Amino acid sequence: MNVFSSLFCSCGIQFVPPVLSRLLSLPRSVPDKASHIRRPRKRPRRAPYGRPMAVHRRAAGRARAKRADRGTGKQPKSKESYACHRSWTMAQVKSKNTTLEMVVRKAAHAFGLRFRLHCADLPGKPDLVFPRWRTAVFVNGCFWHSHRNCERARIPRTNVDYWTKKLRRNMRRDQESVKLLKKSGWRCAVIWECQAKDTAKLDRILRRLFASMPLR
Structure with missing residues (x-):
């Protein structure tokens, strides 16, 4: 052998x-093992579609991506882009989904009422719309809409002419939108800031508005 x-x-x-x-x-x-190993096929990278992903908030050393406004789709402006600090302060005042609106919504929902929000097809875009009762509710701030006999509705001491004209325009716009709604057969109600902060007053207003319906 x-x-x-x-x-x-x-x-x-x-x-x-x-x-x-x-x-x-x-x-x-034994044949060479390297020649028998099946190597994975390289796939070509495809181009990313859509807008790039937002950077995670906790990612260290990375720039945080600014989210666009849902309503307008525009990127929020930085504080430095405004002409003065007062204009930036005015821009921070929200016209929708304010704290007062959320209080009134929770109270109405607790009573079993169902509503729509900020209907653009109605004059003045009421904050809460109850289609079943043909009722439109505005949640107004005492300062911005000049609530009579209220401590919060005081004109600032500086730049009096500007604030007087601005607040009067707000009052005229509110009156016109209420007139148009009443002509269309809608009931209108205004819940002021001082009333919304008092839970007992807010409950009485809602019960008075919807007295025909048994509330919870």
Whole structure:
């Protein structure tokens, strides 16, 4: 047997069939493993679609992406872009989804009332609209809409002419929108800031408005 093994080696034969290797008691040659490994196919990278993802808030050392306004789709302005600090302060005043509105919504929802919000097809865009009772409710701030005989409805001491004209325009706009709603057959009600902050007053107003319906 040693003679046959020396013959194969002298001829330069590296691969020996399994049958002969068993007969000749020679070690079975193993092919190179690297040539038999299946490598994954490289897929081409596709271009990203849509807008880039927002950076996570807690990502350290990265710029935080500013979210666009849902209503207008515009990016919020930075504080430095305004002409003065007063104009920036005025821009922070919200016209929708204010704290007072959320209080009135929770109280109405607790009574079992269902409503729509900020209907653009109605004059003045009422804050709460109850279509079943043809009732429109405005939640007004005492200062911005000049609530009579209220401590909050005071004209600032600085720039009196500007504030007087602005608040009068707000009052005229409110009166016109109420007139148009009443002509269309809608009931109108105004819940003021001082009334919304008092839970007992707010409950009485809602019960008076919807007295025909058994509230919770």
